[in-house]
Amino acid sequence: MNNELRSNFLGDRVTYKIPNEERAVVIGASMAGLLTARVLAERYDKVIVLERDELPTSVENRRGVPQGLHTHGLLAGGREALEQLFPGISAECVSNGAISGDILQESRWFMEGACHARFASGLTGLLMTRPFLESVVRERVRRLANVEFRDNIAVTGLAASPAKDRITGVTVGEEVLESSLVVDATGRGSRSPQWLEAMGYPKPEEERVEVGLRYTTRFFKRRQEDLDGDMAVIIPPTPSGKRGGVMLAQEGGRWTVTLISHFGPAAPADLDGFVEFSRTLPAPYIHEVVRRVKPQGDASSTRFPASVRRHYERLKRFPQGYLVTGDALSSFNPIYGQGMTVAALEAVALKGCLAEGTTDLARRFFARASKIVDIPWSMAVGNDLRMPETTGPRSAAVRMINAYIGKLHKAAHHDPAVAFAFHQVGNLLRPPSHILHPRVAARVFWGNLRSRALAPAVAGALGSNLAQ
Numbered sequence: 001m002n003n004e005l006r007s008n009f010l011g012d013r014v015t016y017k018i019p020n021e022e023r024a025v026v027i028g029a030s031m032a033g034l035l036t037a038r039v040l041a042e043r044y045d046k047v048i049v050l051e052r053d054e055l056p057t058s059v060e061n062r063r064g065v066p067q068g069l070h071t072h073g074l075l076a077g078g079r080e081a082l083e084q085l086f087p088g089i090s091a092e093c094v095s096n097g098a099i100s101g102d103i104l105q106e107s108r109w110f111m112e113g114a115c116h117a118r119f120a121s122g123l124t125g126l127l128m129t130r131p132f133l134e135s136v137v138r139e140r141v142r143r144l145a146n147v148e149f150r151d152n153i154a155v156t157g158l159a160a161s162p163a164k165d166r167i168t169g170v171t172v173g174e175e176v177l178e179s180s181l182v183v184d185a186t187g188r189g190s191r192s193p194q195w196l197e198a199m200g201y202p203k204p205e206e207e208r209v210e211v212g213l214r215y216t217t218r219f220f221k222r223r224q225e226d227l228d229g230d231m232a233v234i235i236p237p238t239p240s241g242k243r244g245g246v247m248l249a250q251e252g253g254r255w256t257v258t259l260i261s262h263f264g265p266a267a268p269a270d271l272d273g274f275v276e277f278s279r280t281l282p283a284p285y286i287h288e289v290v291r292r293v294k295p296q297g298d299a300s301s302t303r304f305p306a307s308v309r310r311h312y313e314r315l316k317r318f319p320q321g322y323l324v325t326g327d328a329l330s331s332f333n334p335i336y337g338q339g340m341t342v343a344a345l346e347a348v349a350l351k352g353c354l355a356e357g358t359t360d361l362a363r364r365f366f367a368r369a370s371k372i373v374d375i376p377w378s379m380a381v382g383n384d385l386r387m388p389e390t391t392g393p394r395s396a397a398v399r400m401i402n403a404y405i406g407k408l409h410k411a412a413h414h415d416p417a418v419a420f421a422f423h424q425v426g427n428l429l430r431p432p433s434h435i436l437h438p439r440v441a442a443r444v445f446w447g448n449l450r451s452r453a454l455a456p457a458v459a460g461a462l463g464s465n466l467a468q
């Protein structure tokens with residue numbers, strides 16, 4: 001409690017007790033920072049979001065989020081978590097131009113030589129550009145009365161108690177902004193390990209898996225007849241070709257097309273080279289569209305060298321009043337589209353932790369966040385290890401699961417139940433053990449036997465058709 005001298009209504013000078021404002025500071029106003037601010041606003045009197053960039057008031061790319069120029073898919077699990085935090089946000093996105101549809105019925109998932117079975121799955125996808133989604137979320141957060149954005153401010157360090165056992169605020173040059181809780185949501189380039197080390201704490205263990213990924217993205221005009229009205233094509237890179245592509249319908253009647261290369265030369269940025277690269281993908285769908293439609297704007301290219309995970313949950317000592325979230329905790333190979341969903345799930349977990357109080361908050365939050373990250377991390381890394389160049393231990397279990405997943409895709413070409421199980425896991429709606437459930441495994445087994453039995457007949461039919 002603070003004492004403050006005020007005049008009462010008779011004009012006498014009296015001392016009032018006024019409560020200290022309990023304040024939280026979030027560093028970074030990208031997806032993780034915004035979602036964290038939303039959750040903190042329920043518990044703290046004031047939440048201040050500090051952002052290095054100037055924050056746009058409309059849908060715009062910005063320097064601090066260069067990945068915003070590239071295709072961003074939101075997993076169904078992420079959409080559900082966003083709905084929990086901002087009820088009605090999916091409908092708001094759609095009314096502003098986002099595209100919504102069934103992830104399996106209206107999309108082409110080309111895996112292991114053919115597309116997954118198509119059917120009404122009830123898994124709803126929401127397609128829009130990254131700056132569009134960020135602006136909708138940012139405007140929702142702006143509407144919270146106790147959240148204040150301060151942009152054009154780069155945090156340079158942390159302020160701590162004399163014993164360094166509690167973070168008491170952030171430093172911006174010489175100035176200190178005091179707060180009860182500081183959350184680092186500064187993304188992959190987070191300085192938390194260095195800031196903590198400077199105060200005598202050990203750095204968190206860092207796991208790094210080289211993925212040698214290159215993205216080239218272009219936008220095109222979308223015509224109604226493209227892909228017979230489907231909203232998405234996903235062609236992941238395979239160990240043999242190492243090239244893949246994603247094409248998603250976006251707001252404003254556009255396609256975003258990202259061509260991906262694993263451990264090889266990037267897709268060229270010039271239009272002819274881009275279209276030619278799309279011809280070399282394992283399936284023709286993207287090429288068939290991009291060779292016909294009008295390009296919009298220039299290409300953007302980026303490299304993503306490695307997935308990185310920082311194990312804060314393993315630290316024995318950690319100051320009070322400090323958390324790290326989003327990409328600053330773990331940043332995944334973006335092919336799997338997990339980053340925003342994980343940030344949303346971490347925000348929901350933080351809400352749960354705060355509901356139990358603030359005592360021992362960091363230990364409880366990092367433990368929950370680590371469980372959240374375990375699943376997408378093991379899925380992404382396990383799959384990346386199919387590429388011979390990916391670094392990391394290839395245990396017998398990883399090799400077995402990868403072999404099983406290859407067979408699962410084959411069964412999913414014609415078995416909706418198997419495809420559904422896979423996409424529930426891929427969308428972070430069910431744990432990975434779900435695809436190993438005996439009911440699913442039996443269908444995978446029989447599905448593969450059936451394909452083998454049918455293969456000669458299919459080849460014969462194809463042969464006789466071609467001969468005619």
Ligand SMILES: Cc1cc2nc3c(=O)[nH]c(=O)nc-3n(C[C@H](O)[C@H](O)[C@H](O)COP(=O)(O)OP(=O)(O)OC[C@H]3O[C@@H](n4cnc5c(N)ncnc54)[C@H](O)[C@@H]3O)c2cc1C
Pocket residue numbers: 027028029030031032033050051052053063064065067070071072073074075153154155156185186187188215302304325326327328334335336337338339340341343
């Ligand atoms: C090429 C690429 C494609 C991707 N595709 C997908 C996808 O399809 N689906 C998906 O879900 N995710 C995808 N991701 C991941 C996704 O972008 C992130 O997971 C998501 O943005 C959450 O990140 P974040 O908010 O933790 O950090 P970031 O988005 O990196 O934001 C960090 C913020 O902190 C600010 N900042 C940094 N330092 C300071 C400082 N010192 N002071 C103040 N502010 C600071 C930055 O300006 C920025 O605004 C992709 C990532 C990449 C690189």
